[in-house]
Amino acid sequence: MTLEMTPIPYRVRSRRADRAESVTLTLEPAEGLCPTFEPGQFTMIYAPGVGEIPISISGRGRFGGYVQTIRAAGAVSRALCRIEAGDLVGVRGPYGTPFDMGASAGMDVIVAAGGLGLAPLRPVIRELAAHPGRYGRLTLLVGARTPSGVLYPRELARWARHFDIRVTVDRPDDKWQGPVGLITHLVDQIAIGPRRTYAYVCGPEIMMRATADALVRRGVPAGRIALSLERNMKCGLGHCGHCQLGPLFTCVDGPVVTYDHAAPLLEVPQL
Amino acid sequence: MDKQPNPVLLDALDPLITALRIGGFRVVGPTVRDGVIRFAELSSAAESPTGWTDAQEPGRYRLRQEGELVFGYAASPDSAKRYTHPPRTTLFRWDKGPIEPEIDAPPTALIGLRACDLAALAVQDRVLGGSAAYRARRAALFLVAVDCATPSAVCFCTSMGTGPKAEAGFDLALTELSEPHRFLARAGSERGAEILAALPHRASAPADLAAAADVTRTATARMEPRRFELDGVKEQVAAARTSPVWEEIASRCLTCANCTIVCPTCFCTTVEDGTDLSDGAAERVERWDSCFTFGFTELGGEPVRASGAARYRQWLSHKFSTWVDQFGEYGCVGCGRCVTWCPAGIDLVEELERLR
Numbered sequence: 001m002t003l004e005m006t007p008i009p010y011r012v013r014s015r016r017a018d019r020a021e022s023v024t025l026t027l028e029p030a031e032g033l034c035p036t037f038e039p040g041q042f043t044m045i046y047a048p049g050v051g052e053i054p055i056s057i058s059g060r061g062r063f064g065g066y067v068q069t070i071r072a073a074g075a076v077s078r079a080l081c082r083i084e085a086g087d088l089v090g091v092r093g094p095y096g097t098p099f100d101m102g103a104s105a106g107m108d109v110i111v112a113a114g115g116l117g118l119a120p121l122r123p124v125i126r127e128l129a130a131h132p133g134r135y136g137r138l139t140l141l142v143g144a145r146t147p148s149g150v151l152y153p154r155e156l157a158r159w160a161r162h163f164d165i166r167v168t169v170d171r172p173d174d175k176w177q178g179p180v181g182l183i184t185h186l187v188d189q190i191a192i193g194p195r196r197t198y199a200y201v202c203g204p205e206i207m208m209r210a211t212a213d214a215l216v217r218r219g220v221p222a223g224r225i226a227l228s229l230e231r232n233m234k235c236g237l238g239h240c241g242h243c244q245l246g247p248l249f250t251c252v253d254g255p256v257v258t259y260d261h262a263a264p265l266l267e268v269p270q271l
Numbered sequence: 272m273d274k275q276p277n278p279v280l281l282d283a284l285d286p287l288i289t290a291l292r293i294g295g296f297r298v299v300g301p302t303v304r305d306g307v308i309r310f311a312e313l314s315s316a317a318e319s320p321t322g323w324t325d326a327q328e329p330g331r332y333r334l335r336q337e338g339e340l341v342f343g344y345a346a347s348p349d350s351a352k353r354y355t356h357p358p359r360t361t362l363f364r365w366d367k368g369p370i371e372p373e374i375d376a377p378p379t380a381l382i383g384l385r386a387c388d389l390a391a392l393a394v395q396d397r398v399l400g401g402s403a404a405y406r407a408r409r410a411a412l413f414l415v416a417v418d419c420a421t422p423s424a425v426c427f428c429t430s431m432g433t434g435p436k437a438e439a440g441f442d443l444a445l446t447e448l449s450e451p452h453r454f455l456a457r458a459g460s461e462r463g464a465e466i467l468a469a470l471p472h473r474a475s476a477p478a479d480l481a482a483a484a485d486v487t488r489t490a491t492a493r494m495e496p497r498r499f500e501l502d503g504v505k506e507q508v509a510a511a512r513t514s515p516v517w518e519e520i521a522s523r524c525l526t527c528a529n530c531t532i533v534c535p536t537c538f539c540t541t542v543e544d545g546t547d548l549s550d551g552a553a554e555r556v557e558r559w560d561s562c563f564t565f566g567f568t569e570l571g572g573e574p575v576r577a578s579g580a581a582r583y584r585q586w587l588s589h590k591f592s593t594w595v596d597q598f599g600e601y602g603c604v605g606c607g608r609c610v611t612w613c614p615a616g617i618d619l620v621e622e623l624e625r626l627r
Contacts, residue, residue, distance in 0.1 A: 002371070003403050005557070009368045030368070048365045049546045049553035073571060088367060231575065232568050234542060239399060240560070241539030242567060244589070247596030268512050270581035 004237055007046040007090025010034070013065055015085050019148045021071060022116065023081040024058070027091060028065035034091075037066070038098030039123035040228060040256040044236050045070075046090030047079035054233040054251070055080075056120035057094060066091070069119040069151065095236040097256045099124050099226055104198035107224075108136040110190070111163075112211045114143045114183055114203020118151040120228055120255075121202050129162045139190055142167045143183035143207060147176045166190070183207060187214040194219030201259075202228040209266055212259045222260035229254045229262060246271055276464065278457040279472040280479060281445070284316035284341065284382075286470050287415070291380040294466065296413055299354065300382035301347060306334055308347035310354075313382070320344065327423035327607065330616025342383055342447050345423035346606040350535035351381055351392050355408050356399060359558045362542065366552040374404045380413040384441070386434030387426075387606040389416055391535030393440055397598045398538050413462070416441035420486045422493050425607030427620055430499045433604045435490040443467060446483040455483045497620060501601075507627040508592040512584065516625050521580035523615045528561035530609035530619075531586065536602050537561070562586050587619060587626075 009030040168179040231243035243250035325344040399405040416437035428434030442463035458464035541560035568575035594602030
């Protein structure tokens, strides 16, 4: 019997250091197949002897497995970023609520990503790009601290076939010719049909709230703005209590929630 | 059980303890240790706190000798939680892959649980029922409840609707009666009935049942001064998120986590990772944690709930408001442990009334 807190061994199939100071790993089960996932879900990745952290799933690898992007921030993410192809890690999951792809069918879709927030949105974007006829106008807004901090640059170029893509940065370099400033400015610049728009938003909490508020100001109903909450998740099962945000266990009732539910919780400081 | 046989009288506890031990259970019950009633493994009723009673008030707990009762005291700092959800447990070891330990769930008979403790177990079942280790430890328990005769000054189970009489969720329940000293015993499960039938017992008389009803009536009356109306509390606490009362409470609260440790429903845990120096294998340990600790909500190096006020708000709001959202019931059973063991003597019943 494998208990629900016991990770399953996964092998690092490939490791790619991103320009954006992150590392993208493809992880495959040491034995058997990995479970299916839905856009927005995450796994708990265990660095043996160091610890375990939640990492969103960015897609399927070419030969199966999970593509997951990690930025070195704490002890565990640093250990995972140092890991080499062929190494073993532990994986539990996938966990959490997904981005509801059915909810945006037939609508114009805005995907707004701040920094590493593009990682959990990548499967959303790929799903939209794979079925352009199923959706209306597709817009991708990306905010990053610096031009080199934009994740998946090569794929962005490919997605441009289906998406109106706008990228803004906080700190431009010499070569940058695009917009500078907050992603909310991009929201203010694009055409929005509020009654037929659905938005998927992921990034730092302050960015998500500002983006969602900007969309609401443009008339998009809060119930059609999905965002991915981040809290301290330790178990992924609603058992450890750490990730609570008001009534939500973020790991099982989230991470993806719509803004009508999230807004009253996020506006209370230190809830 | 299909039919409820009449309760029977037991003259002593030792035959029950012996029967449970012969039945393969380690028997755990109350005993006096370090000036406190604690749960410990018992080999005979002589180790029980016969003739001891407690005085509890906010921030204070004292034992004194009085009367002849075996169960003449209110909630102790221990509860069934220690046995269903241990303070520290190894989740797995890892050596190129996981090595799971056997789940440590020895058959255990818990003697002396009160109605509030049974209610807390039912609450825990809903929170942790998804954990195979919890289910195994829970299934290993044989529960001997005791109707509460002597609630303390901090108890409020009648307000929470959980006591003082044990109504369900036990294998056996006892009502301790005086003059002459005896126990009125009833079974709550088939295996409880089997154990009871095999014990030396006498038939009960209507007078015994009346005396038992009197125990519950007296206990209920003792909690009357503290009784409060539960209706509306969920909404009122949720509406008080930005109340200045939290800051005022935080000026007294030490965020020491005592309340969450003694609480029979508080379930939060964290994990610790390490490496076994003898063989180099990694090890992951789960241990109790508390929403009062500073780093509990740490995200990117900073806690979400940095202030003591936010942490107290989380704890009390969870018990009386968001627990209802999550599980359809309150996370408080009215045992009063958090009030007694708060070094600052913060009484959540008083604070609740101020927030409403």
